Amino acid sequence: MKWLGGKGDVAKGEHQLAKTELFRDLSKRDFRVIDAFVQERHFMAGEVIFDAGEDGQALYVVISGKVAICLPERFATPLAELSAGDFFGELGLLDDSPRSAQARALEPVVLVVLSRTDFERLMNSHARIASRIALQLARHMGLRLRQMLAASSNGKDSS
Amino acid sequence: MKLAGLPYRAGPLVWAANIAATCLVLFLFQKILWLVVPFILALIIYYVLMPLKLHLLLRGVSHDRAAAWVSLLAFGFFLLGAILGFSYLFGDAMGWQASAMRYLGGGIRLLTGAISDLEQRFGFIAESQAREMLEIQLGGFFEHFAETYIPGIALGIVAWSPSLLLAPFLAFFMLRDGWRFRRFLLRAVPNAYFERSLYVMDEVDRTARLYFVGLMQLTLLDTVCLALGLSAIGISGALTLGLATAVLAWVPYIGSVLGCLLVVLVAATDFPGQPGVAYAAIVLFLFVRLLDDFVFMPLTIGKSLKMHPLLTVLMIFVGGAVAGVPGLMLVLPVLGVIMVVGETLGMLLTDPRLRARYAHEQVLRQQLVTRDLKLD
Numbered sequence: 465m466k467w468l469g470g471k472g473d474v475a476k477g478e479h480q481l482a483k484t485e486l487f488r489d490l491s492k493r494d495f496r497v498i499d500a501f502v503q504e505r506h507f508m509a510g511e512v513i514f515d516a517g518e519d520g521q522a523l524y525v526v527i528s529g530k531v532a533i534c535l536p537e538r539f540a541t542p543l544a545e546l547s548a549g550d551f552f553g554e555l556g557l558l559d560d561s562p563r564s565a566q567a568r569a570l571e572p573v574v575l576v577v578l579s580r581t582d583f584e585r586l587m588n589s590h591a592r593i594a595s596r597i598a599l600q601l602a603r604h605m606g607l608r609l610r611q612m613l614a615a616s617s618n619g620k621d622s623s
Numbered sequence: 624m625k626l627a628g629l630p631y632r633a634g635p636l637v638w639a640a641n642i643a644a645t646c647l648v649l650f651l652f653q654k655i656l657w658l659v660v661p662f663i664l665a666l667i668i669y670y671v672l673m674p675l676k677l678h679l680l681l682r683g684v685s686h687d688r689a690a691a692w693v694s695l696l697a698f699g700f701f702l703l704g705a706i707l708g709f710s711y712l713f714g715d716a717m718g719w720q721a722s723a724m725r726y727l728g729g730g731i732r733l734l735t736g737a738i739s740d741l742e743q744r745f746g747f748i749a750e751s752q753a754r755e756m757l758e759i760q761l762g763g764f765f766e767h768f769a770e771t772y773i774p775g776i777a778l779g780i781v782a783w784s785p786s787l788l789l790a791p792f793l794a795f796f797m798l799r800d801g802w803r804f805r806r807f808l809l810r811a812v813p814n815a816y817f818e819r820s821l822y823v824m825d826e827v828d829r830t831a832r833l834y835f836v837g838l839m840q841l842t843l844l845d846t847v848c849l850a851l852g853l854s855a856i857g858i859s860g861a862l863t864l865g866l867a868t869a870v871l872a873w874v875p876y877i878g879s880v881l882g883c884l885l886v887v888l889v890a891a892t893d894f895p896g897q898p899g900v901a902y903a904a905i906v907l908f909l910f911v912r913l914l915d916d917f918v919f920m921p922l923t924i925g926k927s928l929k930m931h932p933l934l935t936v937l938m939i940f941v942g943g944a945v946a947g948v949p950g951l952m953l954v955l956p957v958l959g960v961i962m963v964v965g966e967t968l969g970m971l972l973t974d975p976r977l978r979a980r981y982a983h984e985q986v987l988r989q990q991l992v993t994r995d996l997k998l999d
Contacts, residue, residue, distance in 0.1 A: 493683045496685070497682075500685070500802075501680075505814070508987045508988065509987075510987055511984055512980050512983070514818060515976060515980070521818040521822050521825075522817075577817075577821075579821045581825040581829075586681075589677075589681050590681050
């Protein structure tokens with residue numbers, strides 16, 4: 465029944481998203497669902513991925529290369545450096561607020577992009593994937609909060 | 624949509640461009656009407672079947688397989704409906720002309736009866752001999768109706784039918800390859816404009832989906848209301864009549880007039896000598912149209928287009944003037960889609976930061992491809 469199509473574009477062996485922080489615990493079947501909605505995007509070193517203040521329309525997962533999250537008008541050095549497996553751009557999708565910082569490729573980068581519409585569709589329609597993504601997002605936020613608290617307490621100690 | 628925290632508002636130039644582009648598209652559509660009608664039917668089929676395909680995608684089925692299963696299912700339903708409906712519809716095909724003439728006769732009787740009534744009440748109408756003149760003119764029209772109009776109508780149906788068969792094929796390929804086309808378009812977009820393009824595509828898709836799904840909901844609501852009202856009056860075939868009238872209402876103004884005429888003809892024929900029933904049917908029809916315009920439409924189609932009512936009415940007239948009946952039908956969805964594209968293009972062209980980012984991307988690409996060409 466070839467006319468009815470194949471099993472999608474899932475590569476044999478481990479899926480490229482399986483090692484990423486956001487989609488870590490998903491099954492092969494879940495990756496087939498995710499594959500139907502994501503797309504790959506390539507950026508050159510130095511290229512701006514998005515600017516602070518823009519409307520967030522997508523969430524990005526780093527497949528290869530490094531991305532800097534920065535606020536060039538306020539800080540000379542990047543706020544964070546992200547590498548393969550990390551994700552960014554989720555805040556704009558979660559609270560519908562403008563981008564809080566700029567994302568810039570530090571070296572040639574391959575990203576997997578999930579658009580706002582597809583992100584919301586997955587979160588609203590697929591309970592298992594939604595719960596896994598929500599859990600990873602909560603862990604990610606918790607980690608950031610702990611890092612911020614640690615940074616602020618270090619600042620107080622040094623002063 | 625916001626740009627660096629500030630909401631973007633389209634200026635008069637963008638609005639003028641949107642209206643001009645809509646007129647141009649309608650004018651071009653008129654030239655390829657044989658393709659536009661099946662394309663619209665295909666879009667309706669696509670948006671009706673899309674939730675089912677999405678459901679399969681979310682269960683882990685691939686795009687191609689989901690499209691194939693959904694299309695097979697729809698084709699199965701269509702085949703079943705065709706088999707069941709064929710004998711009902713075409714079993715009495717020979718009697719169609721007789722039925723049509725019977726209903727037209729009923730309509731004429733109602734009209735002449737109404738004029739006689741007016742003649743009795745107002746002397747100047749009796750003096751003008753309006754009834755006699757109307758009877759002579761209508762008599763002449765129906766005497767030559769078959770040889771004058773039937774061949775043209777039959778030829779039109781024969782010429783249009785093959786192009787309508789394109790609709791299911793187009794719908795299948797939209798379901799199967801629509802996502803590939805979207806990715807293909809997005810791949811061609813420079814990185815600087817990528818997120819804005821994502822927004823445009825999602826908004827165009829959302830606008831078209833809401834419009835066509837809204838149209839289906841509106842048709843269903845109109846059908847139910849008219850069918851209930853007509854059956855309460857006691858008119859035969861209330862559901863079929865309600866559906867036919869609701870579908871005719873897809874064509875603004877002209878469709879409503881034809882629908883009203885249909886209802887009146889059936890009412891006048893079913894109840895000869897009782898003009899009150901036909902008048903009740905007219906009142907019911909007007910009530911449903913008002914309900915449709917002020918309650919149902921804002922709840923269904925109106926939600927998708929977010930347009931000022933004055934602009935909506937004006938554009939319907941403009942659409943009719945530019946492209947006739949197809950223009951009346953197409954002007955609102957075309958304007959809805961062009962508004963989204965036009966406003967986004969306007970925003971992109973007036974955003975210096977995005978243009979600067981694109982220029983920066985070009986410089987980086989130039990540096991990358993010329994890195995080993997320089998002689999030091």
